[in-house]
Amino acid sequence: MMLSWLYPLEKVLHSLGMEVTNKFIVIKTQIDGKPQESDFEFKTEPFSLTVKPGSNDIIIKNLYMSIDPYQINRMKTMSSSQKASEFAVGISPGKVIDAYGVGKVIASGNPKFEKDDYVVGLISWGEYSISQGFILNKLDPMGFPLTYHVGLLGLSGLTAYSGFFEICKPKKGEKVFVSAASGSVGNLVGQYAKHFGCYVVGCAGSPNKVKLLKEKLGFDEVFNYKEETDLNSTLQRYFPNGIDIYFDNVGGEMLEAAISNMNMNGRVALCGIIAEYTNAGKRAAPDLLNVIYKRITIQGFLSGDYMSLFPEFLTTTIDHLRTGKIHVLEDVSVGLEGVPSAFVGLFRGDNVGKRIVQVSLD
Amino acid sequence: MMLSWLYPLEKVLHSLGMEVTNKFIVIKTQIDGKPQESDFEFKTEPFSLTVKPGSNDIIIKNLYMSIDPYQINRMKTMSSSQKASEFAVGISPGKVIDAYGVGKVIASGNPKFEKDDYVVGLISWGEYSISQGFILNKLDPMGFPLTYHVGLLGLSGLTAYSGFFEICKPKKGEKVFVSAASGSVGNLVGQYAKHFGCYVVGCAGSPNKVKLLKEKLGFDEVFNYKEETDLNSTLQRYFPNGIDIYFDNVGGEMLEAAISNMNMNGRVALCGIIAEYTNAGKRAAPDLLNVIYKRITIQGFLSGDYMSLFPEFLTTTIDHLRTGKIHVLEDVSVGLEGVPSAFVGLFRGDNVGKRIVQVSLD
Ligand SMILES: NC(=O)c1ccc[n+]([C@@H]2O[C@H](COP(=O)([O-])OP(=O)(O)OC[C@H]3O[C@@H](n4cnc5c(N)ncnc54)[C@H](OP(=O)(O)O)[C@@H]3O)[C@@H](O)[C@H]2O)c1
Ligand SMILES: NC(=O)c1ccc[n+]([C@@H]2O[C@H](COP(=O)([O-])OP(=O)(O)OC[C@H]3O[C@@H](n4cnc5c(N)ncnc54)[C@H](OP(=O)(O)O)[C@@H]3O)[C@@H](O)[C@H]2O)c1
Numbered sequence: 227m228m229l230s231w232l233y234p235l236e237k238v239l240h241s242l243g244m245e246v247t248n249k250f251i252v253i254k255t256q257i258d259g260k261p262q263e264s265d266f267e268f269k270t271e272p273f274s275l276t277v278k279p280g281s282n283d284i285i286i287k288n289l290y291m292s293i294d295p296y297q298i299n300r301m302k303t304m305s306s307s308q309k310a311s312e313f314a315v316g317i318s319p320g321k322v323i324d325a326y327g328v329g330k331v332i333a334s335g336n337p338k339f340e341k342d343d344y345v346v347g348l349i350s351w352g353e354y355s356i357s358q359g360f361i362l363n364k365l366d367p368m369g370f371p372l373t374y375h376v377g378l379l380g381l382s383g384l385t386a387y388s389g390f391f392e393i394c395k396p397k398k399g400e401k402v403f404v405s406a407a408s409g410s411v412g413n414l415v416g417q418y419a420k421h422f423g424c425y426v427v428g429c430a431g432s433p434n435k436v437k438l439l440k441e442k443l444g445f446d447e448v449f450n451y452k453e454e455t456d457l458n459s460t461l462q463r464y465f466p467n468g469i470d471i472y473f474d475n476v477g478g479e480m481l482e483a484a485i486s487n488m489n490m491n492g493r494v495a496l497c498g499i500i501a502e503y504t505n506a507g508k509r510a511a512p513d514l515l516n517v518i519y520k521r522i523t524i525q526g527f528l529s530g531d532y533m534s535l536f537p538e539f540l541t542t543t544i545d546h547l548r549t550g551k552i553h554v555l556e557d558v559s560v561g562l563e564g565v566p567s568a569f570v571g572l573f574r575g576d577n578v579g580k581r582i583v584q585v586s587l588d
Numbered sequence: 589m590m591l592s593w594l595y596p597l598e599k600v601l602h603s604l605g606m607e608v609t610n611k612f613i614v615i616k617t618q619i620d621g622k623p624q625e626s627d628f629e630f631k632t633e634p635f636s637l638t639v640k641p642g643s644n645d646i647i648i649k650n651l652y653m654s655i656d657p658y659q660i661n662r663m664k665t666m667s668s669s670q671k672a673s674e675f676a677v678g679i680s681p682g683k684v685i686d687a688y689g690v691g692k693v694i695a696s697g698n699p700k701f702e703k704d705d706y707v708v709g710l711i712s713w714g715e716y717s718i719s720q721g722f723i724l725n726k727l728d729p730m731g732f733p734l735t736y737h738v739g740l741l742g743l744s745g746l747t748a749y750s751g752f753f754e755i756c757k758p759k760k761g762e763k764v765f766v767s768a769a770s771g772s773v774g775n776l777v778g779q780y781a782k783h784f785g786c787y788v789v790g791c792a793g794s795p796n797k798v799k800l801l802k803e804k805l806g807f808d809e810v811f812n813y814k815e816e817t818d819l820n821s822t823l824q825r826y827f828p829n830g831i832d833i834y835f836d837n838v839g840g841e842m843l844e845a846a847i848s849n850m851n852m853n854g855r856v857a858l859c860g861i862i863a864e865y866t867n868a869g870k871r872a873a874p875d876l877l878n879v880i881y882k883r884i885t886i887q888g889f890l891s892g893d894y895m896s897l898f899p900e901f902l903t904t905t906i907d908h909l910r911t912g913k914i915h916v917l918e919d920v921s922v923g924l925e926g927v928p929s930a931f932v933g934l935f936r937g938d939n940v941g942k943r944i945v946q947v948s949l950d
Contacts, residue, residue: 299877477876496876496879497880498880499877502876502877509873509875509876510873511871511872511873512871513871514858514861514872514888515661515861515864516888517886517888518858518888518889518890519676519888519890521887521888521890521893522888523885523886523887523888524885524887525883525885525886526876526880526881526882526883526884526885527880527883528880528883531883
């Protein structure tokens with residue numbers, strides 16, 4: 227509702243080269259445990275919709291925001307390891323939070339972008355973003371909803387695709403286990419793996435998610451890990467002949483149990499460890515004798531390293547989409563105000579599929 | 589002393605097709621903590637030095653026994669993971685213990701072996717072995733001492749060579765860390781890495797070992813880990829620009845510290861985890877966020893998978909030997925009676941280099 231009047235107003239202001247008020251979200255202090263809505267606050271700032279003469283800036287109206295678990299690691303008191311990665315630059319209290327999403331260019335001093343271009347990449351948790359073009363690309367929606375470009379056809383998709391095909395190096399018929407299987411990355415890993423010809427078991431945190439993955443997404447088996455008391459024997463039950471590939475989104479105890487159930491030459495793609503993000507005491511301590519005897523490879527990866535795979539990933543995925551072979555699992559809410567709650571909900575498993583917040587109408 | 593009279597006696601007995609008494613070592617019960625000499629006992633059995641007509645057996649006089657840490661894992665109450673590997677078949681109390689070593693054929697019903705052949709492979713912790721030819725090869729000493737074929741030119745060498753070159757995939761100039769660096773595998777990893785053109789830091793458990801590795805073996809730096817209180821900052825000190833390759837022989841805290849100090853695209857070759865063999869509570873729980881952000885690969889391996897590399901390994905190593913580029917670090921004691929003490933000493937760091945027991949004179 228609120229959004230609809232913004233658009234014409236902004237248009238007027240823009241045509242006048244005027245300033246608007248940009249509402250954006252900040253953390254109040256560093257967050258070291260589970261995040262709560264009260265850890266966030268809204269700020270406003272005067273925001274110019276025109277580009278300063280000679281500047282390279284791109285002024286963007288934010289449309290769809292990707293809500294990603296890894297951001298919590300940037301909100302923590304920083305450790306040296308986090309500082310080491312360009313993907314984990316710390317978020318400071320009171321400061322704008324950059325995030326992946328889709329927007330529309332309002333004005334550009336950068337020759338690569340022009341007014342009314344759709345863009346995908348690093349924007350920010352606010353109504354407007356100002357970008358220097360760093361991790362930002364022009365977006366051709368190709369007839370798909372913009373939300374697809376936030377998840378399925380964006381980084382979540384590339385993460386699932388590159389992680390599964392490049393890191394897991396699957397062979398047809400292999401047995402694949404994926405955790406956080408109803409999540410944005412997880413559901414796609416499962417679908418890619420099924421179409422590739424693997425046997426796929428997932429785990430998720432509610433009966434509804436289990437039902438959805440089995441009945442709609444074609445997983446061979448799914449279990450609700452919250453109902454299990456001994457993950458080791460759970461996995462033994464679902465993989466009587468062992469796991470060949472574990473696509474890990476959660477870390478912690480699930481990783482330990484998976485490693486205990488892996489086959490010779492098993493591969494673990496370490497994509498994320500959400501169970502450890504908000505609980506530093508919960509570090510996985512897998513049985514490394516297993517890793518040696520079974521010649522297991524555990525490999526961490528970031529999808530950002532696989533941008534060269536993007537065209538192949540896009541072709542395959544769009545092909546699957548057009549032939550109805552991929553179900554799109556999205557969880558879209560409306561309004562910037564909902565970002566903190568959408569974010570903290572990730573750590574309670576509130577989302578089903580890709581969590582997105584629509585910030586503005588197109 | 590005792591050994592010298594055995595030889596002629598055995599010769600006589602053999603020529604008469606008679607039996608001897610074979611002394612061998614067994615465990616009294618399964619060993620789940622640190623092994624002690626009192627966990628072992630000696631048994632004797634009548635042992636025929638002739639091959640039964642029609643049998644495929646090879647009768648071997650054991651000469652040199654390889655003393656290997658992994659045997660402790662076979663002496664434990666078995667877990668499913670250990671059962672899963674052909675390299676970790678359980679050792680039962682009271683039963684003959686098979687082990688790697690060099691021997692000489694006394695009699696053979698197997699057409700691939702004949703009397704007086706040297707053999708290398710699976711023999712047993714006793715004076716004599718009987719083999720069906722499983723993991724046993726004819727050995728051409730090539731003018732080198734037989735002990736070399738137990739360590740340097742045997743499985744320790746192949747482990748160091750295949751682990752370093754195949755698993756670590758080194759590039760010249762990369763920074764390599766190796767633990768248990770004065771041990772049989774570790775000292776060779778360090779030497780291969782130096783000759784390949786890497787910067788090499790090792791750790792070992794005594795001032796003498798540190799001195800030896802630096803002064804004789806050409807390690808760039810070595811530290812005594814027992815004198816360090818915070819391994820993380822120790823490694824930061826020795827690797828101000830990070831570790832590219834960690835060749836892990838010990839697991840536990842050292843692995844955690846190494847992972848915290850690794851560079852982008854770092855590789856960990858998981859060769860052994862001796863710190864965890866006798867202390868199940870000491871499992872490494874490395875920071876997996878580091879593994880993801882730094883795209884680290886942790887890979888378990890067994891040298892037995894790299895037999896196809898044996899000729900290349902042998903050529904390179906013999907070449908290094910002949911040009912004086914490799915120092916041979918051996919720790920040889922005499923007499924079967926010393927096997928239990930040689931073995932338990934591995935877990936106290938008593939050995940410097942390849943631990944071998946000479947069981948008989950040639
Ligand atoms: N390496 C990369 O390049 C890369 C890129 C994107 C994402 N990631 C990582 O991949 C993982 C999935 O990301 P995503 O964007 O697809 O998020 P997501 O899976 O859509 O959302 C997170 C899900 O994780 C599950 N979860 C939350 N807390 C958990 C816990 N303590 N134990 C087990 N499961 C828990 C919840 O589902 P349940 O109902 O099943 O509990 C929740 O829905 C994350 O770890 C993320 O950091 C990595
Ligand atoms: N994957 C394979 O194919 C393969 C093949 C052979 C061996 N291995 C493994 O490689 C490793 C080395 O084997 P090796 O035959 O060369 O033995 P080794 O290193 O010659 O002997 C063991 C050494 O480990 C060190 N050590 C003992 N307890 C320790 C602890 N709690 N923490 C740290 N260091 C400790 C001691 O030296 P310090 O004085 O430094 O403490 C000791 O000398 C072992 O883990 C073994 O199981 C693997």
